[in-house]
Amino acid sequence: LRAHERIVREALRAHGGSEVKSLGDGFMTSFSSGTRALECAIAMQRAFAEHNESAEEPLRVRIGLNAGEPIAEERDLFGMTVILAARIAAKAAGGEILAANVVRELAAGKGFLFSDQGEVALRGFEDPVRLYEVRWREPA
Numbered sequence: 546l547r548a549h550e551r552i553v554r555e556a557l558r559a560h561g562g563s564e565v566k567s568l569g570d571g572f573m574t575s576f577s578s579g580t581r582a583l584e585c586a587i588a589m590q591r592a593f594a595e596h597n598e599s600a601e602e603p604l605r606v607r608i609g610l611n612a613g614e615p616i617a618e619e620r621d622l623f624g625m626t627v628i629l630a631a632r633i634a635a636k637a638a639g640g641e642i643l644a645a646n647v648v649r650e651l652a653a654g655k656g657f658l659f660s661d662q663g664e665v666a667l668r669g670f671e672d673p674v675r676l677y678e679v680r681w682r683e684p685a
Contacts, residue, residue, distance in 0.1 A: 549604050552592045560585035565622050571634070575622060579612045579651035586610060586642045587681040593640070594682075605639025610648045610679070632667040633676060642679035649677045658683060 553572050557564055562585050565573040576582040586608045597603035611633060613626030629645060637643040649659050658680035664673035 548596055548600070549606070552596060552604075553589060553606075556585050556589045556592060560588060565620070573622065573627070573631075575615075579610075579648050580655055582610055582612070583644070583648065583652055583657055583679060586679060590640060590642060590681045607634050607637035607639060608642040609634025609637055610642065610644040612645070612647045612651055628669060629667070629674070632669070633674075636665060636667070636676065642681060643676045644679055646675045646677065 549570075550567075553574075554564065556562070557574060560576070560581050562574045562576050562581065565575055574582075574585075576585065589606065589608065593604050593606055597605075609630050609632070611626055611630035613624075613629075615622040615626040616624040633643050633645060643662065644659070649657075652659075659677040660680055662676040662678055664675045667674050
């Protein structure tokens with residue numbers, strides 16, 4: 546778990562992200578831009594892949610990205626924006642980055658590669674949500 550925390554925190558520092566809180570085996574983070582969040586998520590997955598080349602126990606993390614205006618209160622974030630990000634992360638497989646359409650739209654023309662995963666039903670959301678896999682294994 547220490548390697549997991551180190552990799553996440555190093556990527557956050559390098560990409561201007563904030564650790565909102567640690568959630569046992571996961572993190573809630575925030576960024577000032579969708580681009581920074583995408584760059585950080587890709588850097589994390591690449592760092593985990595590199596770690597796994599020589600690790601006895603490989604670490605495979607799931608990342609879910611959403612963008613919006615959460616409710617901020619006492620150094621924590623709440624609201625539907627945050628809930629959607631958590632639901633998206635739960636749909637991701639180990640080693641995968643899934644993003645909401647708003648993240649893809651914010652990143653348009655910036656060299657990121659996305660693969661449409663279609664619409665999925667997510668608990669707590671009336672309408673299906675279209676998800677995109679962020680393609681991090683290929684150079685942009």
